[in-house]
Amino acid sequence: MSVDPKRAALRKILIVGAGQAGLQLALGLQSHGYDVTVMSNRTADEIRTGRVMSTQCMFATALQHERDLGLNFWEDQAPRIEGLGVSVSAPDAGRAIDWVGRLRGHAQSVDQRVKMAGWMETFTERGGKLVIHGVAVSDLDYFARAYDLVLVAAGKGEIVSMFRRDAARSPYDAPQRALAVSYVHGLGPRPEHPDFLAVRCNLVPGVGELFVMPTLTTSGPADILFWEGVPGGPVDVFQGIKDPAEHLRLTLELMRRFVPWEYDRARSVELTDAGGTLAGRYAPTVRRPIGELPSGGLVLGVADVVVANDPITGQGSNNAAKCAASYLASIVERGAEPFDRDWMQSAFDRYWNHAAPVTKWTNAMLAPPPEHVLGLIGAAGGLQPVADRFANGFDDPADYERWFFDPELAGAYLAEVQAAAGPAA
Template identity: 35%
Template sequence: MAGIGIVGAGISGLTLALRLQQLGVETTLYCERDAESMRAARLPGTVARMGHTQARERELGCEHFRDPASLMNTAKLSIKGEPPLEFTASVAEPFHAVDFRLLLPAFMDDFADRGGEIVLSGTEPDAAQVDRWSRGHELMVVAAGRRSVGELFPRDPGRSPYGRPQRVLTAGLYRGLDLGSLFSYNISGGVGEIFRAPMVTREGVVSAVLVEGIPGGPLEPLATTPWKEVPATLLALMREHAPRLAERVDQGAFELLGPDDVLQGAITPTVRRPVAELPSGRIALAVGDAWIVNDPITGQGANLGSKCAWIAADAIAAGGPYDAAFARTTAERMWEAGAPVTDWTNAFLQPPPEHVVSLLMAATTRQDIADLVLSLFSDPPYAWGLLSSPDEVARIVDGGEERLYDRV
């Protein structure tokens, strides 16, 4: 029997495959498309990877596309108002954004060049196909695939508070919006959010813009706007809801890179039950988007997928048997990482409570608090522990700088 089978070549599946390969575990990667097809596909999203995710990639020997112009040490947050609430903050470990049509094929090439086995399915697998593959493996790990995911891993209602999308999303890659390496986070209360990040693409570093519109609000129609009309529509919306960002637009040059460089739609935040017994008798374990799909409002999807893949790889490398008890124990370890991300992200989809507003207000006058707020995106357990605690926020807001760093 040939080791571990992994279904899906997203960041979770590829991180898992590369880590198992590094640890000497025989692994087969099953995916719909080869690397060249992935490079030619439609924009899959706009993703920033935090310092801890990049550190795992360094450990794997898989650092790619580190153009200095794409390394974000500084961010500006602006909340619309009269006057707006604004602050600029810095982090020690920069965020990094690369078009996944470049990064994931590079990871796939790394895996193949090191002797990894890749099986191309050509079509999206269903649960029956996963079961057939499982007969050659000790364990199947499912990291992607709408059909197989829906059939194998039912929604966990206790961990999925939303039954419908909380934001309508439009992500795109644009020329004519130059803020250097600054990350721009813009909030329009009751309307939604607009984010801008520098991203490495096939055309070099350009601006990735993600619009998160509250359903029924003025940002929602952008998600159904024809691609040629998206830039002009977006610019008009930015003037109203992200004026600081609109000021930096070169009107004569502002455009999408092309028709495949925009993604429009919506997701329902969902946590699924992560363990399934296949008809073959073997076990399937869900990781990444097959297990947890969070709204991108906190930028944690790829980072959590990478973290959980790492946890799963270390558990697998420690040895079997790879039965249901093994899968449940591994899922519990992954949930220790997944729970604070999920709770924090779900909370961010609602209006901020008074104590969080007080933290943001303090960040406008204290640089240490501003930097702390930005650092939360790299430390979800601490982020949720802080933001869910009015007392802890008050301790930081009411104390001096020395009190802020008591946790270090």
């Protein structure tokens, strides 16, 4: 994938939004010689000292996209995540299921306050134009005439309304989980695997999920405690909580009540900083990729602007990295041809090949699991290949299509693994 640097420099591209996708794409285009401008509503310092923005855990493929661009600045500092475990609570608050799968390639989480501030500074150091300004639809009308291509990578605010909801790909029209995040220091190890780090997914039927993941934050290595509560249920209690200490107290109280095995190692945790909590909810939505401006100009939506999945499967930052890599390839391959409507649609369709399996899997995990899925999750406790395959699906969600969704495929896969394991299994 190459482009004539002189020709690329003549092409002016504007990216609105300075998150994982926007900055990764901007830095990638910059490396190919494009004239790139990024617009952000916050400076690097404001991001670095602000509130946490996400619960990002990036798996091997997404991390490789960063390495390919030389943007893996924190790889030696961030905790190496080598497994992904699942626990399912029993009615007596014990564990009906508990296992961990090993990842083929390690995962990592870097607080977006660290990464986005660092990438933003790198972009400007390399000569990129950074404009600190909130953007309205009326602004985009002007920019669409001034730039060869305008990409919208800011997933919140007025400009998202330009991208119409794709009802055929959006089965939910309301939030399916209430989200509550705490970044903490002082979490103890899981005694089941003290020799390696894993993301832990704790499923509480009818109540929600607690995710625990190692991360790197502004104050060094830490852990994220992340509740996903069924709306209206006992975990849906964080709305309106402004005090970070109260947010953490509620987090721990719910852990003590529903996942005591995780609470046992969290008794002494403290928030990493005053900005280390986050709460909210949103409806998982796929949108049409092309925004039409009043003047007739067109802009292309990026990552969660057009594909916003619930974080229950931890795919947000992975999708963003894959979208940025896909769009970078589509832009470079376009050469000097216009970025017209047909090209915009084809660029999104190319990314949708990655995002469609993620969307199907994520939406399925938000619903009560069918009998055969319960069987797979249960069998993983005694069949390590099943646990490992489930864990590695977080890196390659397309694999679930081959064994997870269909009861017959699931049954055939389990029979194959059991036969290979022998009579003891």
